[in-house]
Structure formats: structure tokens, C-alpha cells
Amino acid sequence: MVGSPVLLIAIPLLAAFVIPLIGMIWKELVRIIPGLVLAYMLILSATLLYYVSQNGIIVETIAGWQPPWGINLVFSPLTGFLATLMSALGFLVWLFSYRFKRNVDFEPAKKYFIFLMLLIAGAIGIVITGDIFNQFVFIEITGISAYALTAFYTGRNSAEASFKYLMMGALASSFLLVAIAILYSQLGTLNMADIASKMHTMNPTYKIIALIFFITGIGIEAEIFPLNGWAPDAYTEAPGPVGAAFAGIVVKAGVYAIIRMIFTLFDIPSAYDFLIVIGLITLIVAETSALRQEKLKRMLAYSSIGQMGLVIVAFGIGTHEGVFAALFLMLNHAVIKPLLFFSGSSLVFNSKEKQIAEMNGLGKRMPLMAAFFSLGAFAIVGLPPFAGFWSKLSVLSAAANEGLLLIIVLILIVSVIEIVYYFRVVNRIFFQEYSREKSAAPHRPRVNALVAMFVLAIAILVIGFYPDAVTGILHNASKDLLNTDEYINNVLQLGQSLTR
Amino acid sequence: MKKFLVILILAVLGFHLFAAFSGLGFGVTRFEKGVKDFYLEKTVSELHVANTVTSIVVNFRGFDTLGEVTVLFLAVSAMGGILYKRRHHAGDRSVLFSSSSIVRSGSKLLFPAIILLGVYIFIHGHLSPGGGFQGGAIIATGFLLMLIAYENFSVSHNTLSYIESFAGIFFVVIGLLGFMNGGTFLQNFLPAGILNNLFSGGVIGIIYVMVGFKVAAELTGLIYTILHEKD
Amino acid sequence: MDDKLFEILEFGVYGASILLILIGLYAVLTKRSLIKIVIGMSIIDGGIHLLLITIGYLKGGTAPIFSPGYEEAAGQMVDPVPQALVLTAIVIGFGVTAVALSLIIRLYRHHHTLEIDEIKRLKW
Amino acid sequence: MESIWYKILGAIITVIVAFIVGLTYMGLSRKITARIQNRKGPPFYQNFIDALKLASKTSAIHHGFMQHIGPAFMMITSIMSVLVVPVLTGDQWFSNLNFKGDLIFLLYIMVFGPLGMALGAGQTGNPNSAIGVTRGLSQMVGFEIPWVMALVALMMQYKTASIVDLINIQQEQGVWLMFSSPFAFIAAVLAMLGMFRYSPFDIVGAPTELASGPVSENGGKYLFTLMSSNSIFAFAKLTLYVDLFLGGASNIVELLIKTFAIYLIPMLYGTVSPRYRTEQAIKYFWGWPLFFGFLALLYAAIF
């Protein structure tokens, strides 16, 4: 054992408290320490994930109280996979934004890295915790860091976006509390495994009402359709890497929370159908809205929402293939969308309005950025031999196995729309005349940003050409999600109890 | 029209909520054996903490509190970041009002008492009602009072920051010490003491004191930040 | 306590907390001033906290604090867990409100208004 | 080996006969037209004299290689079609290149010449030639449709694409196809009006308007070649009609009579008709002839 899951939370929190002190000594450390912490988290979660795949689920208790009494952290193949993914992405986001906007004053920069680190710590907390109220706390940590990150730029409309996000977030936390109240009042416990094991004793009406409030509360984070009004604004106005972090990390945590509720906690089979329907609506509304966007990041935001809709649909299929496909989609989306955000924000870096129209002919001026963006676009619309293809294929084949032909048709129609708007941008970048004024000359990204993008691009290619590199992990994770009984047993009997 | 619609919608929502909650029953035991019984039992028998709420907040669900403290920290940092301006002149207050001498004198008189009360409350958090949050909030009120009374009353931002950080670090470090000693994060590694004594409950009291400091510093900083916000 | 009174109380406490939630929601949904919206959010929080506490109430229960000599009184105590949860929730609500207020200050700097209808430069 | 030389001899004879008969028919047509229009008209051998004159002329200039390949292509078409069409039924000597399934071949080889001719005309750079070519090709699209419908109706009815087979069928049944599949005959004849480019379908080479159209830059030997190929081609087409609809001909006299009878149709129709514009011509062919073509198909489908 190299460490325990709790360090994934404790270390970033410790660092967050330490940074203001250290920042007074040497300012550069403020930028560096979060990176080191994220790198540590990546290494730790990756090792733990390997350990878990060999030895079974880790259940870590807090303060020495066994579940269901104490708060516990569950590091299973599923949560471990997501935690690893998030910390890896977090590290890349850090790498990309290291020295990002150096002209920004020191004070906001300091905060930026703290928020980023806590955002990721919070998201990981959402994933690995085994207690619903604790999850609520982590949702709030993630939320407040996200509001702060959204409002990072002082010059633009970021406060507006942030305020909308905050309004929705506050409603979300209220609804979550209501749901928690109902659950607690009925079952007298807050531990997920305990709730799951007692769920059959609960009055169905309360069960459904609790589920509704849960879905609404977490759905705001997971960007399901009528609840995602904040998302496009926040993605647009936040700095590019933060958009990547939202798309790659925060939403994933939200989706995880929803599916954990539906798969493990609540035994309501029709909730799966609900997931499919709401996912499809999200998918369709988001992708059609993305079609006519004028701002690049906004387009990417809608695309991201759409992808999440697709993920939810895939989860809603509910079979092993469906869950596998959904996790695969999450993985691919977490790899591809950050690349799009990184390269896209570099492409529109110096333009004022961040309009797509301003990207004309940048392919010749910034060939590498343009190539990365196109790679991302190719991958996200699911063209082989890039990463997105395999996940799309697995979604469709999962749906086909269940005979859900209509879903396949809808997904494919939406994919066509997706192709239209992505390729409009790619066309602009590569095949149209350069049209920017001199003042908005192309921006040259620094080495660290390039490295971050290279890593993502290589990941896209590797997954595309050799999907087996990840399918094993994903299969384990989806088995883990579907096996509710094992989860309950593991947690309540401390399956792989953590002793040092 | 919109308001009507909203009222209608809210009426439906209210109806459902009420239907749901009124069916829960009031003041009855709804579940056979929930976690609360365990808490009530263990808080006396193992932790030797009188205030069960404190034992829950700091120990059983201490992880929540760590998160909670982080949320506060985040909120204060976020405020600083959001309200940050390029040319920021420390010491300029945006809210200027002249207080009467009664207020000034009264504040001066009350301030030590308020601080003392706050400190009392968070030191005795594991014995009596209250705790770090409550005490911290009371201390911050004292500072608020002083800020209202005196235009040029100022608190060193750096000091607040030090207190905040050290308290936070201390919290996590205590957690990590527990991790190293007992095997789990935030585990009590000090002797539990005797119930209802000041030095009881092991680390619980210490943590709550830290929380008290932290909350006090953070709330004060928060007030201070808003007070110094200029258009 | 009188049973009749208790029934009224049951109705009243739940009703009050739900009414608080609804009032808060009403403010959030209809008031045009950002400040009022934030106040509304706080009212919702208050309602929910009240709800939580209510759930933890036990008829005739005492505060979950052990006094010397009453170490075995656990059965008479109200549920401490919701109280702990409320404590956390209050702090979180406080944090959110603080961020919201600072955002409002920022918005006012840029838009010179607090009308939410006029702050919609980001749309579609 | 012997038979090949016989065949070649027969083929050459066929071509020469076709040339002579074609020119004679053309001369006769001029005479007859003149008489109908109450003129005296040239003697029927006038075309031979013209041909002789043209053949003995010497050209001085050319506009490029392609201009002179055009007549060669034209010749290929004429000779190939006269060789493929069975001239005398059952005659080994003159069986030439007859083979089963030749109708489709004929359809295609018959447009080869005009295309080659058009290419030749194109190189001259004379706009009149090009205009004539476009008119000619457009008009061709017009009449080919009823023509092919008639042929398809025949193929459909008798399950063969071979002219020889069709002749044999007529002789076995004792009824000419003209009578046993009348609609096909009508459609084919109407299409033939266009094929011979007599008035009203002579806008291709409208003499006054386009200075003879496609051939306007050709003279001397080239014009002679074109003229002779035209006459051979005319003979080939007439023979085809005879073979298809009039039961073929077993000797030269029968052949001459039948072909001339067919030849009279476009000729006489032309003498009394004004000239159509191209699109009018196309619309004409896509009117009644097409209708009869469909009738023919229907008829063939029923029987």
C-alpha cells in the first residue's frame, strides 16, 4: 500500500491551507504546489486502482468508525477509475494553465490554482465517498470552487455566468438536502451501502419523492436537460482550461452521483427508462442548440452537455454493455473535450469576442493547434480510428442488444448534427482565408500547454488504435457498478478493510 | 401572470412536499435502529464527549466538518478573488458612517466580552451546546461591531490569513496524525479523558478549538473584505 | 404535551418549514432584484434546516447532551444527527451566500443594475 | 481460309452495291421532290456526277488532323452497319458480319459515325459546324427513343436481339412483322423520319442558315467520302427496316423494291413539311412516336 484513498482528499485540502502561507515566501510555489499535489493524487489513485484491481475493493473508514456509523470512502474499480481519470485530467489542466495568463495579477492567480485543486479534490470526493451527506459536502466544495473559477476573469461577463451557476447550485443543494432529509427520516442512516440494503423496507412513495429530489439536485451538476441552463454560460465565460475541467471532471462527478443513486441506492427499475428519456432529451436539445452557436466555447459547452446526455442514455440501458459504453464515453469525453477546450481556447486566445468566425484560416498560422482541434473534432464525432468511435460503437451495440432501435436512430441523427457544427469549424480553420486584424494575431502556446495537449492527443490515438488498453479497466468498473450486493457487502463488512 | 404561474407551481410543489412530510410523523421514532442510537451510545462510552452533536460533527462525521471548513475557506477565498481589483488600496472603506459615541463606547466595552464568550463557547464545544462554528461566529460579531463603530479600525489581513491557514493545517494534520497512529483519518489518538471534564474527548476539543479560530478568522475576513469593497 | 396541541404543532412545524421553502422559491423565481433572490435562497435554506431539525425531533425528547448523572438518558434524546447536518448545512449556506453577495457586487460594477432581467448578455 | 477471302470479297461487293444504290436513291429523291414541287429537277444520275466531281478535286488547306479523321469515322459506321445488317437472306456470300444479338451493336455503331463526324466538324472551328452538330445530336436523342422502343418491342416479342432470327421468324410465320407488330413498325417509321434528316428534320444541316452545318468546312475528297458514306448508311438503314419489318429480301430485286418503298416514306413526308426547330423536333418525337412505342411495348407484352 502506498497510501490510502483518504489522502486523495486530505492532501489537497492540506495544500489549500498551506498555499496562502507559502505564497508569502515564494510566489511561484503557489503555482507549483497544486501541480505537485495533483501529480501525487494521480500517482496515488493510479496505484490504488492497480491495487484494487488485484485485491478487491478498498473501504476506508474515517475516524475509526465502521460503516454505516462512520463516513467511509470506497475505492472500487469504478470509483478508482473515475478518481484516476479526474486526477489525471486535473494534472493536465494544471499543466496547461501553468503560467496561463501570466499577466493576470498574482492574487487571482494564487486563487486560481487553489480553486482548481479543490475543484478536483471535491469531484474526487463526490466519487469516492460512501456517504450521501458527505457527498453533498463535496458537491458544495466543487460547486463553490467552480463558481469562483467561472468568475475568474474580471473583465467579461463571467460574474453573470457565475451567478447563474450559483443560483442553480443553491437550488440544487436545497433539493439535495430535502432528499437527504427524506431518506434519513425513513432509514435513519446516511451511509450509501446501508441505505441500499435497507431500501426495500422504505415506503415506495417516499422512495420516489426522494429520488426525484436527488435527480433534480444532482442533475444540475450533471447537466441534464432542463437543469443545465448554467452550463453554457459557465463554460463560455470560464477560462479555457477551466471549461476543460468542467467538461472533463465536474460533470463526470455529477453523472456518477446520479447513477450511483439509481444503480445502487434506489431499487426503482423504471428509473432506468427515465434516464434514457431524459438523456435523450438532453442530447437532442444540447446538440441542436450547438448547431448555430457563434462562440467556440459555447459550442463546445453544448457539445459537452450533449455528450453527457449520451452517457446518461448509455447508463440508462442498464446492462453491462450499456454501463461499459457509458464509462467508455465518459473516458473518451474526458480525454477529447479537454483537448478541444485547450486547443480551442488557444485558437481564439487573442480574439475579443471568441467567435468561431474569427478562426478563419488559422490552420496555416497555428498548424499544431488547428491539428489538435481537428483531431479532437474527428474523435468526438466518433470517426474511426480515433477514440470516440469505440465508445459510440459500444453505446449503439448496447442499445441494439436491448432492441432499442429508436434510440439508435436518434443518437445517430444527433451525431450528424454534431458532425455539421464541428466540421464547420474545422473547415473554417483549415480551408478559409485568414481574416483577423493584426491586433489579434495568433497566440503561441507555451511548452507546458503543448505537452498537455500532446498527452491528450496521444491518448486519443492510443485508445483509437488500441482500445484494449482501457477496456479491461472499464469492464471491471462496469461490473463493479452493476453488482449492488457486492458493494453493500463490501462496505458493510469492510471487504478489503484498510489497515496499514 | 408570471407570478400567478409561479404561485400555482409552488402550490403544487408545496402540496406534494407537505403530503410527503406530514406523513412522516412528528416526534416519533421511525426506524428501528438508526445510526443515532449508536452515536448516542458511543459518544459517552468511547469518546467521553457530553455533547453528542459535537461528537458527531467532529468525530463521527468529522470528514463533513473538514469539508465544511474547506467550504468556508473557499468562500472567503472566492470572495477575495471575485472582488479583487487591480489597484486595491488597503484601508479604504467603502462603507463610511460615523457612529455615535454611545456606540463606540458600548462597542469597546462589549468587544472583550463578546470575544470571551466566543472563546468560551468553542472551548466548551464538547461539553455544552455550541462549538467551534458558533464560537467563531460570535467572535466575528465582535469584530463586526468594532468595524461598525470605528471607521479606522483595521484587522491585519495577513494575520487573519495566518490564523486561517494554521487552523486549517492543524485540522488536517490532526487528521493525518490519527491516520498514522490509529489507522484511520481523524481517529482519536489522545486519551479520551473523563466525561464532562474540559480535557475530555481526545482530539475533539482541540479540533473544535481550531475550527473556532478558523471560523472566527474567516468570518472576520469576510466582513472585512465586503466592507472594503469599492465601486 | 397535549395531544391535540401536538397535532397542531406537527401540522404547523412541517407547514412552516415548507412554507419557508415556498416563500424562498417564490422570491427566487419572481423577484427581480439579485439581492432579493439571494435572500430567497437563504430563506429556502432556513426552511430546509427547520425541516431537518423537525425530522430529528422526538416527542418529549431532550437535547442530546449528556449531563453528569444522566449518562443513560440516550433514549430520551432527540436525534442529534440532523442537528449535526444542519450545522454543516448552515455553514455551507453561509458560504454560498457570501459568494453570491460578492458576485452581486461584481455584477453591479459591470451592469450598474441589480435587475436580473437586464443581466442576460449570455444567452442562447 | 478460303471462306474469309470470299467473305471479304462479298463484303466489298456489298459496300459497292450499297454505295451505288444509295446514290441512286438520293438522285431519285431529288427528282421526285422536284416533280412534286412542279420543278424539272436534276437527272437521277446527278449525284454520281457530283461525286465524281468531288472525288477529283484537290484540297489545299486543312484545320487539323481531326478534321480529316471525321470522314474516316463516318465510313466506319456506314460500312460496319451495312456489313452487320443481313442484305440478302440466307446468302452465305453476303452474310458478312451477321451475328446473333447484333441489334444492340447496330444501335451503338450507328451513332459512332455522327460522333466522329462531329469531332471532325468541331476541329474546323466553324461555329456553324458546331451549331449543326449540337442540333444533330439533340435530334438524335429525340428519335432514338421511339426507335429503340420499337426494337425493344420486337426483341421482347420474339426473345431475340438478332436480325437474322427475326427474318427467319417472319419467314416461318409467313407474316411480316409490319403486320404482326404494327405499333412497333409505326414507331420505327416515325423515328426513321428523323434518321434520314429530310424535312422537317433537316435543321441539322439547314443549307441556307448554317451553310450545310457540320460539313461546311469539308470539300473535295472529304465531302465525297461523306457523301458516299451517307449513301451507304442510307442503304444500310433501309435494309435494316426491310429485314425487320418487311420480311427481308432473298434477292436483289426484292431488296431494291422493298427498300425504295421504305425510302419513299421520309422522302414524301419531307416534301410536304416545313422545317422544325430542334426542340420542336424532339418534342415531336416524344409525342406520337413515343406513344406508339409504348403501344408497341404493351402489344409485345400482351402477346
Add this chain to the structure above:
Amino acid sequence: MNTIILIFIIFLGGAILTFLAGMLKGILKEVLFLASVFVPVVLFFTNISIGQTFSFQAAGFAFQWGITPLSYVFALIVAGLGLMAAIYAVSAMRNKDNVSFFYFNYILTIMSMLGILFSRDLISFFIFWEIMTWSSYLMVVYQGKDVQTVGIKYFIFSAVGAYAMLMAIVVIYSLTGSMMIDSLIQSFPGFSFNMQLLIPILLLIGFGVKSALMPLHVWAPGAYSHAPMAYSSVFSGALSKMGIYGMVIVMVSLISHIPGGHWFREVIAWLGGITAVMGTLWAIKQDDAKKLLAYSSIGQLGYIIVGVGIGTPLAMMSGLFLAVMHALFKGTLFMVVGAIERQTGTSNLTEVTGLIRKMPWTFLAALFAIIALAGIPPLGGFISKWMLYESLIGSNHYLLVIVIFFSSTAAFLYCYKFLFGFFLGQEETEWSHVKEAPAMMVVPMLILAVSTFVLGVFPGLILNPINEAMQTLGYANTQGHLWELSIIFNEWGNQIAMQPIVYTIIGIFLFFLTFLTIKGYKETRYVTTKDISSSGEVPKEHENLTFSMNFMQPFFRAVEPLMRRQIDKYYTGFANGMEALFDFTRRIYTGNGQTYAMYVVIFVVLLLLFKNIIFG
């Protein structure tokens, strides 16, 4: 190492290396490019035998690559045309910007096409199909013209097709549990009727898009004409045949097992027929040679689809034969246009005139190709047409014969227009500087042009592999029954012997060529085309006598009703309507935070109201 995988590795590595070499100066990239096309093609011809397979597992699917007799026929097209066009491209693309990007995509296209043909499982089929799609898409937009309309249109249609195919693939996978094409064919008769209808329709949509089948063809004119011509020859010649390849499999192996499958065939054949007519008519109307050829490709693909759709042995044979022929002559023609565009700077038929004396070899190639295209004996195009008509009549598709024949006759108009526009007519001084294209461009054209002639005389050369392919598809061995090396038969015993015909034609031609043309050519002197007999007046040099505008105007006055409706407009209208709709629906994101909060509350209330329905 297995040769199959070696081929693909060389392609892929070659593509990447060529792309990287593009950053260097010098001819390294050209050399690499030619090598990475040439080596695999040679490997293909020498080391690949039918039946050799290569299997592996990835992502939970079984993959199998190997060549079948059917795909061998198409692979011949791809390898041959790909190699020729590659040689051509090196010269044609010299001095262009970003040429290594062109090479990269070119190699990927060839690779993916071979990959499609090698795929014995649906997944790798689809993967290669999509690689082909996007690499060809990148070529369409490569020159940067109309990318937002033409490029997007191409990609949308390809995507619709590909996704239809993908849906079919996943449905098949869910039904059979296997991705193998063979297992699909085996288990297809056991499917339910709905699936038996659904799967072929979806697959045919996919293949129909690539083969420009009638309602799905609107992308083709733009795409073919906007790609660089060196690529268009492959695009139209080989890439569109991938659709035909898939269609053959579907028509023969799947549809024949459906009860009432012959109606399916009828529909496809008729769609092909209509495609042929409309493609031809629109081709006549074009003034841009690229567009003309593009529409002509649509028309010719229509013939192929008719043949494949009818599906009798002779029809199938004619379809496959025409597929090969079309690759040859249309490849040549696109190369010709490319050469002319390179030398003159335009491909507009109304601008360029009189190039015959400037570019004689190009003209020769064009002449051969055009004659083959028009289906005139003795070139190869005739053979396929003959077989097609015979098979249509033999299988009682009389109306279809008329339709096909109409389109075939009308095709002469654009054939002539093409040759006349570029090579004939007035030799304007504007083009007096034009020179013949470089040898590296002319030689591939001529090779392809001559091969149309060879195949015209000895169709058996290509009918032999086609026969083998058809045997594996379940047709009887037709060797000797339907064809010998140069004699073809039909079901009624009709036959056509190409050899004597060709000899006679050549004899007559040589006779007149020698005694008329060459003799006359030597005896006379050349005068410019201005010196013509226009009523005795010799026009001045600057007077433009070229007749090229509104070329076939009278014809269009006649066929105008047929062309009044453009499917393209319906699609455009649909797309615009959709965009407007989505532009409207996205206003649901009003930008007002309060509205969003309202959505949340409404969401909750709706769920609460209908909780029994939703979660019941």
C-alpha cells in the same frame, strides 16, 4: 510477417512519413509517396492470394482480414487506378501548397479502400469506410473552395450513410453475436422479416450514398469537382465503387433471401435507372468540365447499379465489368481535366478551346476514354452496355431498357461537349502558350486509355476474375456459357464476337486513315481555324467565333420539364428549415438565471405530478 498486415503498415507508415517529409524541401516526399503507394500495390499483386486471412482480436471484437474473389475484382480497380493516379498526382500536384497533406490523405484513401475490400468483418469494414470518408472529405475541401457548402454536404451525406450502416452493423451484431460478414450471410435467412427488411435498407443507404444513388447523390457533383483532379479520378473511379462493392454483397447475399426480395431489386434497379438519366441530363447542362464529369459519374454509376440491382448473371457481370471500365475511363477523364486545368488554369468548357494541337496526347487519351464512356464499339464500354441491355431484355425489364438507352444516347451530348469544349473549336490566341502536360501525367492517362481498348477486344481478361467472384456469390460458373475471351453470349444464345468486329473496324479505319486522312493531311497546308469559309469573309483575329455558350440549348428546351425539380433544393430547404428550427429552439436558454431556476422547479413539479407514471 503477414503480408496483409504488412501492406497496411506500409500504407500507414508511408502516409505519416510522407506527411512529415512535407516539412522538408526537396523531392523526398514525392519519393516516399510513390514508394508507399507502389510497394503495397506490388505486394498486393505478388504476395496476396485469395483465401489468405489474418485474424486478431481487439476491443472485444474479432477481426479478420483477407481477400475474396469479389473484393479481388474491386481491389484490381483500386490498386491499378490508385497507382496510376499516384504517378499522375506527383506531377499534377507539384508546386501546390500543403502537398504533403494531399499525399497523406491520398495514401490513407487507397489504404482504406483496400482495407474495405480486405475486411471480412463488419467492424473493420466500417472503420476503413469511415477513414475513407474523412480522408476523401479532406481532399474535397483541400482546395478551399465552397468548403462550407460542398464539403459539409459531402460529409453530412457520408455520415448519414455511414451511420445507417453503423446501425445495421450493431443490429446485426445484436442478432448474430458476431461481426463476421460470412456469419451474417449465413444467419440472415433466419432473421425476422422486419430485420430482413431493415438491415438491407440501412446498408443500402450507406452504400447508396457512396455510389451516388439517386436521392442520395446531391453531394457528388460538388465533391467530385472540388477535389484535386488527381484525386477525383480515384474518387470517382475507385472510391465510388466501394459503394457498389457493398451493394453487390447486399443485393446478392442478403436480399435474395428475403421473401419478395425481387421487389427490392426492382426498386434499386429503377433508382439506378433514374440516376443514370438525371445524372446524364445534368451533365449535359454543365459548363465546368469537372462538374460535367461529376454528373457523368453519377449517371454511369446508375448503370452499374442497374446491373447489380437486376442481379441476373449477365446483369451482374455487366455491372461489375462496367465498374472496372468506369474506373478506367472516368479516371482518365478526370486526369485529362486535371492536366488541362494545370496547363491553362481553368476547367471551364466555355473558356478553353482548341487545345487539340497543343495537347495532342491528352486529347488522344480523352478520345479513347470518351468513346469508351459513350459505349461505342470497339472499346470496353460497349461490352458492358451490350451485356446490360441483353440482360435487361432477357429479364423482362423493357421500360428500364428505354430509360437506360435514353440516358446512354443523351450521354453522347456531353461526350461531344467535353471533347469539343476543350480540344476542338477555334484556337484562340489566349491559349496559344499552352503546352502539353508533363510525361508523368500523360503516360498514366494513356495507359488507362489503352487498357479500355484492350478490355474492349478481350473482355475475358476481366470477366475471368468477375466470373470467379460471382461463383463465390452463388452464381453458376458462366465461363464459356456467357463469354469466352472475346465472345459474349446472352441467355437466348445471342452472341457478339468482338475480335472480327474490331479487326474490321480497325481495317476500315486504317484504310481511310492512310488513303484519306494522312494523305490529305500531307498534301494540304495548315491554316488557322480563323480561316474558315464564313460566306467568303475571313474573320479578324480578335473575333471570337467559338460556339460554346448554351451549348445544347435546344435540347434543354425539350427536356426542361424533366429538370425542373432539383432534389438538391429539397435537401437545402430541409437543412435550412432545420437550422431555423434549432435556432429557434435554442432560445430555450434565455440567458435569464431566473428562468433557469424556473425550469428546475417546473422539472421537479412535473416529476412529482407524474411520479406514478414515470417511476411507477
